[in-house]
Amino acid sequence: MNLSEQTDYISYQAAVGGKGPDYMELSLAGSLDKVSTVVRKASIEAGGLLAVARNPVTVAYAKQNGAAGAIQQAVAVGEALLSNKGEAAIAAVVNKLGGKVVAEGTVTDFVLETTGGFDIGTITINNSYELTFWNEYMTIEKNGDRFGTFPDLIMTLDAKTAKPIVSAAIEKGQNITVISVPKEKLILSTTMSNEKLMKPIEGIINKSIIPYIY
Numbered sequence: 008m009n010l011s012e013q014t015d016y017i018s019y020q021a022a023v024g025g026k027g028p029d030y031m032e033l034s035l036a037g038s039l040d041k042v043s044t045v046v047r048k049a050s051i052e053a054g055g056l057l058a059v060a061r062n063p064v065t066v067a068y069a070k071q072n073g074a075a076g077a078i079q080q081a082v083a084v085g086e087a088l089l090s091n092k093g094e095a096a097i098a099a100v101v102n103k104l105g106g107k108v109v110a111e112g113t114v115t116d117f118v119l120e121t122t123g124g125f126d127i128g129t130i131t132i133n134n135s136y137e138l139t140f141w142n143e144y145m146t147i148e149k150n151g152d153r154f155g156t157f158p159d160l161i162m163t164l165d166a167k168t169a170k171p172i173v174s175a176a177i178e179k180g181q182n183i184t185v186i187s188v189p190k191e192k193l194i195l196s197t198t199m200s201n202e203k204l205m206k207p208i209e210g211i212i213n214k215s216i217i218p219y220i221y
Contacts, residue, residue, distance in 0.1 A: 008062075008064065008068070008069065008072040008073050008196050008197060008198060009072050009196070009197045009198050009201055010039055010062055010064070011039055011040075011198075011201070011203075011204060012201070016039060017036055017037070017038075018035075018036065018037060018038065018039040018042040018043070018061065018062055019034075019035070019036050019042075019061065019062065019063060020033075020034075020035050020036075020042050020043070020046055020059055020060070020061035020062065021033065021034050021035075021059070021060045021061070022035075022046050022049060022050075022057040022058065022059045022060075023057065023058055024050070024053045024054070024056055024057035024058055025052075025053030025054050025057070026054065029052065029053050029054045030053070031049060031052070031053050031057075033045075033046065033049055033057075039062070042061075044123075046059055046061075047123060047124030047125075048123075048124065050124055051124055071197075072196055072197040072198075073196050074194045074195050074196045075194070076194045077193075077194040077195070080193070080194050083103060084100055084103055084104060087099040087100050087102075087103040088100050088169060088171075091169070092168075092169065093167060093168065093169055094166075094169070096169035097164055097166075097169045097184055097186065100164075100169075100186065101186055101188075104160070104188040104192055104193070105188065105189070105192040106160065106186050106187055106188030106189070106192065107186065107187060107188075108184060108185070108186055109136070109147055109154045109155060109161075109185045109186065109187045110132050110133070110136040110147070110149075110154075110184070110185040111132075111166055111182075111183070111184045111185070112132045112133035112136070112182065112183070113132065113133060113180065113181070113182055113183075114130060114131070114132060114177055114178065114179050114180060114181045114182075114183060115131050115132065115133060115134045115179065116129070116130070116131035116134075116179065117129075117130050117131070117177050117178065117179050118130075119174075119175060119177075125141060125142055125211075126140065126141075126142050126174060126175040127140070127141050127211060127212070128140055128174070130163075130174070130177050132183065132185065135149050135150070136148070136149045136185065137149070138161065138163075138174075138185065139212040139213075139214055140174035140212075141208060141211050141212055142174070143157065143161075143174070144157065144161035144162065144163070144174060145157045145161075145208060145212050145214065145216070146161075146212065146214050146216070147161050147185060147187060153219055154187055155187035156216060156219040156220055157205075157208065157216065157220075158190045158193070158195060158199040158220070159187055159188060159189055159190050160186075160187065160188040160190075160193055161185065161186070161187050162185070162186050162187075163177065163183045163184070163185055164183065164184050164185075164186065165181070165182070165183060165184075166182040166183055166184045167182065169184075190220070202217060202221055205217060205220065205221075
């Protein structure tokens with residue numbers, strides 16, 4: 008919600024997770040960057056996942072900067088997906104969001120590196136389409152032609168079952184469908200229009216981002 012632009016903002020975050028000897032509970036306060044970094048590092052120690060409640064704001068701030076209605080949009084997409092099967096389910100999701108199917112085929116290459124609590128890598132489909140991700144999908148292109156750029160929604164689904172497959176769960180040999188939805192069709196917070204926050208993505212995935220979204 009563009010909290011990075013609030014110079015005097017104090018981030019309060021509470022986190023819990025892990026099993027057995029990895030179980031932990033944390034309560035932190037400090038700058039947004041420092042506290043978020045500590046929580047990400049703690050998630051690694053907890054086995055890869057923590058539930059986090061964070062960053063309280065006023066109602067007025069939330070209304071101005073949040074993504075009001077995004078949960079309802081997500082529920083509607085889920086209903087469209089679950090009310091159909093296979094290719095029909097994928098078509099229903101695309102129609103509900105106003106997106107398109109960009110590619111369908113076999114995962115011919117998959118590279119994943121986990122750094123600082125982030126999953127970073129690339130996926131190649133049919134030796135032609137390339138997706139990059141930094142936890143979430145950042146780009147999809149073929150031979151230099153760009154078909155989607157974050158914060159556009161880019162998502163992979165099993166081509167037969169329509170089950171959504173997150174980036175880190177992709178495997179070589181899978182038959183997947185890639186859909187893309189323009190950011191204008193999505194309900195997004197003001198963070199997604201902050202060029203300063205988008206710029207670092209380019210150095211992480213080694214792809215141009217800014218010219219495609221501004």
